[in-house]
Amino acid sequence: MKTALVNARVFTGDRWLDKATVTINKGIIEAVGETDLSGYNQRDLAGDMLVPGxxxxxxxxxxxxxxxxxxxxxxxxxxxxxxxxxxxxxxxxxxxxxxxxxxxxxxxxxxxxxxxxxxxxxxxxxxxxxxxxxxxxxxxxxxxxxxxxxxxxxxxxxxxxxxxxxxxxxxxxxxxxxxxxxxxxxxxxxxxxxxxxxxxxxxxxxxxxxxxxxxxxxxxxxxxxxxxxxxxxxxxxxxxxxxxxxxxxxxxxxxxxxxxxxxxxxxxxxxxxxxxxxxxxxxxxxxxxxxxxxxxxxxxxxxxxxxxxxxxxxxxxxxxxxxxxxxxxxxxxxxxxxxLGLGKRYGRIEKGYEASLVQLNERIEVQESWINGRDMAADGIV
Known part of the structure; x- marks a missing residue:
């Protein structure tokens, strides 16, 4: 399933992007920023931070x-x-x-x-x-x-x-x-x-x-x-x-x-x-x-x-x-x-990286996590 995490304050690993969208396909980040969202299952993060897992x-x-x-x-x-x-x-x-x-x-x-x-x-x-x-x-x-x-x-x-x-x-x-x-x-x-x-x-x-x-x-x-x-x-x-x-x-x-x-x-x-x-x-x-x-x-x-x-x-x-x-x-x-030698796959929110991500509120408290694009709470294993 193709997923779009929308309305997030995204930390790419280098910089912050406000009201940004991250799209995920087959566990990999497809794009960061504005994109056509037709065909995506959208999830509104309501302005929360989205950071690398x-x-x-x-x-x-x-x-x-x-x-x-x-x-x-x-x-x-x-x-x-x-x-x-x-x-x-x-x-x-x-x-x-x-x-x-x-x-x-x-x-x-x-x-x-x-x-x-x-x-x-x-x-x-x-x-x-x-x-x-x-x-x-x-x-x-x-x-x-x-x-x-x-x-x-x-x-x-x-x-x-x-x-x-x-x-x-x-x-x-x-x-x-x-x-x-x-x-x-x-x-x-x-x-x-x-x-x-x-x-x-x-x-x-x-x-x-x-x-x-x-x-x-x-x-x-x-x-x-x-x-x-x-x-x-x-x-x-x-x-x-x-x-x-x-x-x-x-x-x-x-x-x-x-x-x-x-x-x-x-x-x-x-x-x-x-x-x-x-x-x-x-x-x-x-x-x-x-x-x-x-x-x-x-x-x-x-x-x-x-x-x-x-x-x-x-x-x-x-x-x-x-x-x-x-x-x-x-x-x-x-x-x-x-x-670990995995810096080309993990640690950033960029195109081509694994979609292992964490949603944080303003108090730096975890709201949700994704591992390789998989919503762990939705799957009932968090």
Whole structure:
């Protein structure tokens, strides 16, 4: 069916168009602006904003489901559906440190989901287990390990979609990052105690991202730049930011954004099962995690992921970081798309792009979402 979204304030990714029309045919944007609407099913957005759909590369759970606990296609579907109501039209469900068998099951389930065309699922993020125990955060220490001899064959086994791996570069053998990248895997540094020189070696092999900048990594110091210094100093790498007001002080985030190459900061949620769920707790590695005042914490107050969605991250970027709405939206859509190598398909509202879109009201609250032209609410799956 050919669809026309009319009377919208459209953010193309570069500029705003008032009272604009976006036409969609077979899931692809046909035109932006005035056009003949005969033969189109019209939808009046009543002046609301229409923006590129959000892309989240770090989603541990949602809708009461933790990917580690339900590494199957039903779990993936539940997580994606929970985040869709908050404007996430593309995501990488994220498996945190776990047993080898769970990793294998998760990758197999992701392959099934991609083959089945599950809406909004772009691939998988393996956050661990190849981390540094010194910066483990809430990850289970007895499952953190060095890469096994056959680890590369497991990590690269998805064969379609996107695979992102977070590892501690100082724990990876020489050449491992290069081999992963050569096989199409995106490699990020995280949960790392590495020194500046460790990251220079990793950059030379293809390291391209830092997972949740500042959190669970060596800090910027006067004589040792650490992971944070390496990330901000390197012009080509990307950084994920958790903008919830808890993980990182807003002043630190503002300073980092000013220091980093423009266009290289990504909003991520690090979301846990409480997002899109009525429950205020879940279990992780056998311990209860509570959602309290917008954060996920253990009984002892340790942060354990986030109770954050992408729409809230955009609002927080405007209110806490003093960013423009334009840049906040790009950090939620265009920049993640470019990081994933999908910048020619997602992140803009232009002719030829996938019609993955979000309708926002003036308070930056999600009213509706479309994935590849499919009205998710109308189909009863939001």
């Amino acid at each position: 959000f892309i989240d590369i770090q989603v541990n759970g949602g809708g009461g489901v933790l990917f580690n606990d339900q590494p199957d296609i039903e779990g993936i579907r539940a997580i994606a559906q929970a985040h869709r109501r908050f404007g996430t039209t593309g995501m990488l469900p994220t498996l945190i440190t776990d047993e080898r068998s769970v990793m294998v099951r998760a990758i197999s389930a992701m392959r099934q989901a991609l083959l089945a065309g599950e809406p909004g699922v772009l691939g998988i993020h393996l956050e661990g287990p190849y981390l540094n125990p010194l910066r483990k955060g809430v990850h289970q220490e007895n499952q953190i390990r060095l890469m096994e001899e056959d680890a590369l064959s497991v990590i690269t086994s998805l064969e379609l979609g996107k695979t992102l791996v977070t590892l501690a570069p100082e724990k990876a053998a020489s050449g491992v990052i290069r081999e992963l990248v050569s096989k199409g895997v995106l490699v990020a540094a995280g949960h790392t105690a590495g020194e500046y020189e460790d990251f220079q070696r990793a950059f030379s092999e293809g390291l391209s991202c830092f997972t949740h900048l500042f959190n669970a990594m060596s800090p910027l110091g006067s004589r040792e730049p650490g992971a944070v210094g390496a990330a901000l100093d390197h012009k080509q790498s990307w950084c994920g930011l958790i903008v919830d007001g808890y993980h990182v002080h807003p002043a630190s985030l503002r300073a980092a954004i000013r220091a980093k190459t423009p266009g290289k900061m990504l909003l991520v949620t690090d979301a846990m099962p409480t997002v899109g769920s009525r429950e205020d707790f879940f279990e992780l590695y056998g311990q209860k995690i509570w959602s309290r005042e917008g954060r996920c914490i253990t009984d002892t107050g340790v942060l354990a992921g986030a109770d954050l969605d992408m729409a809230s991250a955009v609002r927080n970027s405007v209110s806490l970081l003093d960013l423009t709405l334009d840049e906040s939206l790009r950090m939620a859509s265009l920049y993640p798309a470019e990081f």
